[in-house]
Amino acid sequence: MGSQEVLGQAARLASSGLLLQVLFRLITFVLNAFILRFLSKEIVGVVNVRLTLLYSTTLFLAREAFRRACLSGGTQRDWSQTLNLLWLTVPLGVFWSLFLGWIWLQLLEVPDPNVVPHYATGVVLFGLSAVVELLGEPFWVLAQAHMFVKLKVIAESLSVILKSVLTAFLVLWLPHWGLYIFSLAQLFYTTVLVLCYVIYFTRLLGSPESTKLQTLPVSRITDLLPNITRNGAFINWKEAKLTWSFFKQSFLKQILTEGVYDIVNNLGSLVARLIFQPIEESFYIFFAKVLERGKDATLQKQEDVAVAAAVLESLLKLALLAGLTITVFGFAYSQLALDIYGGAMLSSGSGPVLLRSYCLYVLLLAINGVTECFTFAAMSKEEVDRYNFVMLALSSSFLVLSYLLTRWCGSVGFILANCFNMGIRITQSLCFIHRYYRRSPHRPLASLRLSPVLLGTFALSGGVTAVSEVFLCCEQGWPARLAHIAVGAFCLGATLGTAFLTETKLIHFLRTQLGVPRRTDKMT
Known part of the structure; x- marks a missing residue:
């Protein structure tokens, strides 16, 4: 499979992931508005923060390292060993669900049972749902490695929709069940998600169509189960060692970046989750499939190196522009967003x-x-191991800085400490990218330089919207607020228009990779 074809599939995977995120957030918003009419905000808060954090942390620690390691390289490998390694996520998930469940029940403050009943059951079932989802990990990785885009879209959409329907039905008819409702719905969601992948591969591998798919490394559904390989090795130890390196990094990453919660986190990171997460997940697969891990750029196929450099350049430019837009306009519209979301109590x-x-x-x-x-x-x-050592060294400075900044400026200090941590990680990655391409003619980091015209537009927009906030928001009533919104819309339009005229290379990338429909086969 050529690098251009891989790029096209990664772009489709990213765009479908973006659409899924928008769909899920819309469904969640409507569902929460409905649920709050029947259940207390305390129950909804425990589900959305405490139990969801338990579920997501269990999954992250149990599978993130395996995904990064097993999606590296091409599809031509001993997939029996890779699948055996992926099945180890299940016992690891059992361990983390039990350990974190004990922390949630014994070390964290337990909600008042009169206000939030059945909390212990909720912890158990959310932990169990994480383990159930891990049962589908080998199927998910195989599908991602071969870019089965439609399977991902259908499985996740169907699971979320059915979960939402079940939740709404139980809330309407059995509101006294409380946390039982969300726990059963979460377990139902993960079960449906896993069944979608299992049923798909069962039907695919039992059909005549599977014989045409020469790149698919399995021929029977039993090939996806743990088994001893031809050479007698249960797993690929090279992949296992890489997984361990990524696990140490994931563990440190979870510790260093966790901490900004609730409303500010939900509002502030909404665009980041909608846009950047699908891009990061999809294009990690692209880079892992196109580039040979651990090899210098000059020792690899130059066509692939050039394509990877062009894609990295465009993604960096997209991330920089999107992040700057959020930062510049977020400063002037944070108070208004919080006022609309939660009233004067928040704003x-x-x-x-x-x-x-x-x-x-x-x-x-x-x-x-x-x-x-x-x-x-x-x-x-x-x-990766050297990077982990840097992360470990960073953890001590991060904790000290968090303590000092929090004492100095409260909760803002913790966010600033996270900014410091993120800045160090970016610096480490930029140094690696610079070293990687220094002997080649490609300079993807040049995309981090913006034209003076665009920078001036950002600065002017920030100044105009800041003045608008002072005079129009937020105590003057809705007419003034609408005028403030109109000013922001005009400045945003001017900024996007300037970006469209000055960043022609990025616009071409978005048009060719995300905007033009491509011929797809039945698998994708």
Whole structure:
């Protein structure tokens, strides 16, 4: 498979992921508005923060390292060993769900049972749902490695829609069940998600169509189960060692970046999750398939190196522009967003300052997502281990800085400490990318330089919207607020128009890779 074809499939995967994120957020928003009419905000808060954090942390620690390691390289490998390695996520998930469940029940404050009943059951079922989802990990990785775009879209959309229908039905008819509703719906969601992948591969591998797919490494559904390979090795130890390196990095990453929660986190990182996460996940697969891990750029196929450099350049430019837009306009519209979202209770306190600080953090998140996406796909195992050592050294300075900044400026200090941590990680990745391409004619990091005209437009927009906020928001009533929104819309349009005229290379990339429909076969 050529690099251009891989790029096209990665772009389709990213665009479909973006559409899925928008769909899921819309469904979640409508569902929460419906649920709050029947259940207390305390129950909804425990689900959306405490239990969801348990579920996501269990999955992250159990599978993130395996995904990064097993999606590296091409599809031509001993997939039996790779699948055996992926099945190890299940016992690891059992361990993390039990360990984190114990922390959630014994070390964290347990909600008042009169206000939030069945909390212990919720912890158990959310942990169990994470383990159930891990049962589908070998199927998911195989599908991602072969770019089965439609399968991902159908499986995740169907699961979310059915979960939402079940939740709404139980809330309407059995509201006294409380956390039972969300726990059963979450378990139902993961079960449906796994079944979609299992049923798909069962039907595919049992059909005449599978014989035409010469790149598919399995011929029977039983080939996806754990088994002893021809050479007697249960797993590929090279992949296992790489997984261990990524696990140490994931563990440190979870510790260093966790901490900004609730409303500010939900509002501030919404665009980051919608745009950057699908791009990071999809293009990590692209870089991992096109580039040979641990090899210098001059020792690889130059066509692939050139394509990877062009894609990295465009992604960096996209992340920089999106992050700058969020930062510049977020400063002037944080108070209004919080006022609309939660009224004076949120907009009159420290919320606006927190959200403004978080807008800066989102800019760094955007750039870091793209740089690490490339870096972790191209690094050798030894380089990943050295990066982990830097992360470990960073953890102590991060904790000290968090303590000092938090004492100095409260919650904003913790966000600033996270910005410092993210800045160091970006610096590490930029140094790696510079070294990687220094002997080649490609300079993807040049995309981090913006034209003076565009920079001037950003600065002017920031100044105009800041003045507009002072005079029009937020105590003057809705006519003034609407005028403030109109000013922002005009400045945003001017900024996007300037970007369209000055960043022609990026516009060409978006048009050719994300905007033009491509011929797809039945698999994708």
